[in-house]
Amino acid sequence: MHIKFVEISNFRKLQSVRIELTEETTLFVGANNSGKTSAMEALRLFLVVKRFSINDFTLAHWATINSIGNAWQAFATAEEVETAASSTEWESILPTLDLWFHVEKNEIHHVSRLLPTLDWRDGLLGVRLRYEPSDVGKMAADYLGCHLEAQSTKTQAKEAEGDEIGEVKLWPQSLLEYLDRRLHNRFAIRTYALDPAMCVAPENGIAKPQLLPMSSEAIEDNPLDRLVRVNEINAQRGLGQGARNAESGHPRRVTDQVRHYWDHHLDPSDRPMPSDLVAMRAIEKAQELFDKTLNTTFADTLAEVGDFGYPGQTDPEIKISARISATDTLNHDAAVQYEVAAVTSEGETTTVLRLPEHYNGLGYQNLILMFFRLVSFRDSWMRKGKMGRSGTVTDADVVAPLHLVLIEEPEAHLHAQVQQVFIRKAYKTLRKHEQLGDNKVLRTQLVVSTHSSHVAHEAKFSWLRYFRRLPASKIGAVPTSTVINLSDVFGPVKETERFDTRYLRSTHCDLFFADAVILVEGPAEKILVPHFIRSHFDYLTQCYLSLLEIGGSHAHRLRPLIEKMGLLTLVVTDLDSENDADGHEQPARGKGLKTGNTTLKEWLPALAAVDDLFKASEESKTKIHDQIFSVRVAYQCPVNITLDETQVEVLPSTFEDALAFANLASFAEMDKATGLMEKFRKAIVENKSGAALSKALYDHLHSNAKKAEFALDLLEIKDPETLIVPSYLGEGLGWLQSQLRRKHIEILPPPIDGDDNSKKDSV
Known part of the structure; x- marks a missing residue:
């Protein structure tokens, strides 16, 4: 079983996209602000954090949300609007994540709660997670009540103070502003089963998620808890100088990660196994010896306490006792050290020097830390060590058949040299377990978003999912994104991989x-x-x-x-x-x-x-x-040049002779030129007709000319700012500049009631 694709709707820039996932590693690539982070955040919020904000709703729908609020304001009482409010008007604007699984016949027991019909056997199976109003009627009543209360307060203030009070914006100015404060109380994620027969392919890159029947009922609890285990490393909050990620609870230093792994998988004092008894006895012996030393050392000091009349005949004696635990031995900044090789006087290499963790390069520290994070994800999923000996079994203790790991922009933590190492080894690390490897029963899918060409360099073309920005479709709309599967862009997958390996990755x-x-x-x-x-x-x-x-x-x-x-x-x-x-x-x-x-x-x-x-x-x-x-x-086209004060037409054939024709005077003065540059200089000085000059330059270019050397010599002799750009190239670059100016003008929506400015001003 694996996730075949996901469809994300009405979430930030992703109004309706399908993202196909490979069975192993999938890489999200694309230009800045193309939707990669939106996709990762959608997976993260629906599957891990489950806490949204109003800004996660696609911007194009904000006006619709406010129009719903305006309609609610027309009712006189909360009771009336609670009865009239309908969830139907929300369905087309709610953030949605559709997960489509490929399930084999022998895996049906894992998905029994998701089966669309009793005769479903195997193949495609879908589930929808939708962030929707918990009770739209109660939300409408609460909103109207808050709105009426604000209006009443303003009316009372004006009656008491007159016009001197001025215009004050009170919360909520709009439904959007109301939800900015109360979204978490009024919305929740609900799960619905989807019908594979209604699943259709995207059209022009736009996904077509199926509509839920009016009779659809949400599945109780979360059917994914025992089906998919999700772990994530976030770009902004996964690593840093602090000891712990406040949001996810993951350690940020290698020392802390080692201790975290020890506590959860290896600590011999936690549900000990027979193999732990030797270590536990060694700790006890160390504690007994240390206690004896402590009491001997403190004997004179404790005796002095007697001068103050303690202990008396009925008072207990004071004894000093240490507590040594295995965890305490790792609870210090130098628990993880790096050995530094040293050379003896005989010329032999030995590792006798050790330095604490923070003395190693930051890039390698983060690489090791991310490795431990991946190992911890894998071993927690597989209930390795002490985690597998828990006395009570909860949903978290069940080994889900699918492990989904999300890593956002690993380059945020890793230097260029180690980014390629990381992406090469990440999936292998997640599968390096005796029960995993090539096992198809327990599957791992790794999803990585990146803006690094070093990471993309190590990826197969079949891994790549390209996020493309789409222009606004009409005035008042906002730009969105689409996702493109590049696995077969050059034909069949094998042909694409061959071209990728031979050219693009090189x-x-x-x-x-x-x-x-x-x-x-x-x-x-x-x-x-x-x-x-x-x-x-x-x-x-x-x-x-x-x-x-x-x-x-x-x-x-x-x-x-x-x-x-x-x-x-x-x-x-x-x-x-x-x-x-x-x-x-x-x-x-x-x-x-x-x-x-x-x-x-x-x-x-x-x-x-x-x-x-x-x-x-x-x-x-x-x-x-x-x-x-x-x-x-x-490409090169005819140009006019001046020779002996006469304009003549010449026909350049390459970039080099076109550059020479555009800069005849500069080339003629380059007395320090060598190689092809010197040949060009002589040709310009010696030939006074357009035909003769063109032929001389053409002949030089086609006699084993070293063009890279030509360009480097030109930069050494001449300031490039003084060079005139060949006309065909200048026209092309001018066109590109004008196109990019147009492309970067994004059409923003018209102002809507209760926008961000009103949020900031209202009280």
């Missing part, structure tokens, strides 16, 4: 967290484009851009990924003109040349003839998919 994984991606042709662009952005496109420096050197002519290989992610993309590529006979040829008009660049032929602008590419419009170079997702291609 270069960059940061495109999963970027606002936009720039795909460039070669190393020279990779080196110089960031300088052009810093010098000429200030707004782009405020955005999270992924610059990927894939070879622009091969950019089309990433097309399925880019289109599935909906990631704003600029493809910077080369013209790659060629003839039918000999292959590569210098660009020229009217010679019937074609491009050898697959990106230009098959993606954008989907043209093969060089003459057609020269005439391509701005619209044909751009593919608009939706309001915030477009792809544009930038």
Whole structure:
């Protein structure tokens, strides 16, 4: 049995999403503010903490909540509104978590309370957790009573003080403000069984959770208590300088975690086993010896007490006694130490030096701490050691068939060097138990959210769930998110994994967290484009851009990924003109040349003839998919330059000669140049016609030119701020900047009665 997918509705940015989980590890990735934290918090609040706030309701529904309150205010008495209030008007706006399990035939006994029909045998089985009013009638009556009381108070104050009292906002100004204070008293999580036959696939990335029949009744108690054990490590509150997490009770230092693990699993004094008796006897002997030493040491001091007349003939004597327990031996800051290797005079290595825990590097401290947390989660689930010898059996003592572990942004605690180690080993650690391993009866599912390319680098593509921000669908709406399964983005799973292993994991994984991606042709662009952005496109420096050197002519290989992610993309590529006979040829008009660049032929602008590419419009170079997702291609086109005070047209073929044509005067003055730079300088000085200069630069570029060396030499000789950006590249970067400006303007909802400002001002 395992969780196949979850559907989250009306929770923060997640208005209606489906998230498919793998049977082992699932990784949530996406740009900032894309909904990853919302998803983790939904799982956490429904399954662990179970304490919501009004801010967890999707912002788009706040106006609806207040309209319900306004309708209640129209009633004259609490009794009337209590009778009239209906839960139906709440159903479409309530935070909801649907868990869909895959259950085998031999596991039905675990889910007997969730069966939709008596003839259900195996397969998909769903349960809904919904945060809803405990009693909508009583809530309506209480709200109206509070509202009428506030109005009465204001009326009485005005009668007593007149207009001098002014306008005072009294709580509650709106139903939203009422719930800000009393949500916990008026709402609760209730559980409902779902019908697998009514489960449908999402449409355009939007989940379609089934409607509950009017006759649906909540399941008593919580059927998940014996079905799923949930543990979590929270990014904001899981680790830190303090000794203990106040919210979850988990220790924050390795020493405290070791002591916590000892107390729960290993302490020999707690329900001792035969193997513990040797240790217990050793502790008793140590205590007897210490007691004897203490009384001998204090003998003279206690004798002096007799000078004050104590003890008398009937008074008990004073004895000093120590209490030694196994737990006490770990109850100090240096209980965990790190051995430091030392070299003897003979050259041999020995570990004779020890330092307390806090002298080790913080990243490794946190790695060890998180390891202990995972081990503690696993062994608590499996009732290891003393936990398995409890005399009374509760729901917490039953080994649930499924263990769900949630880890939010492990990079918040771990240095880059150890993030990859952690994600590689985390699941294996959770399964390292004699009853687990490959056992399919007891399953573990690990869910990790991350914003780290180091973590994503170690993940298989099948693990990735990409959170994409969606634009507001209309004026007055708010942006939401959708979740995309990337496991089959390049075709069947095996083909996707092959491409991932051969290319993406060997270069960059940061495109999963970027606002936009720039795909460039070669190393020279990779080196110089960031300088052009810093010098000429200030707004782009405020955005999270992924610059990927894939070879622009091969950019089309990433097309399925880019289109599935909906990631704003600029493809910077080369013209790659060629003839039918000999292959590569210098660009020229009217010679019937074609491009050898697959990106230009098959993606954008989907043209093969060089003459057609020269005439391509701005619209044909751009593919608009939706309001915030477009792809544009930038390649070399004819430009005019001035030679001997005469304007001539030249046809660049690569980034390097386009850069030279844009900066002729600067290149001609580079007397310290070497390699390709020096060849370019001489060509510019010696050739006075456009055709001759173009051919000279083309020949140099196609004679084993070292383009990365060219870019580095240019940076050493010339301040990049003084360089003019080639026109085709400048147009592309300008387009990207304008698109990101539009993308980052989020349409906020119109003001609603009783918004946050009224909350702050009312009393």
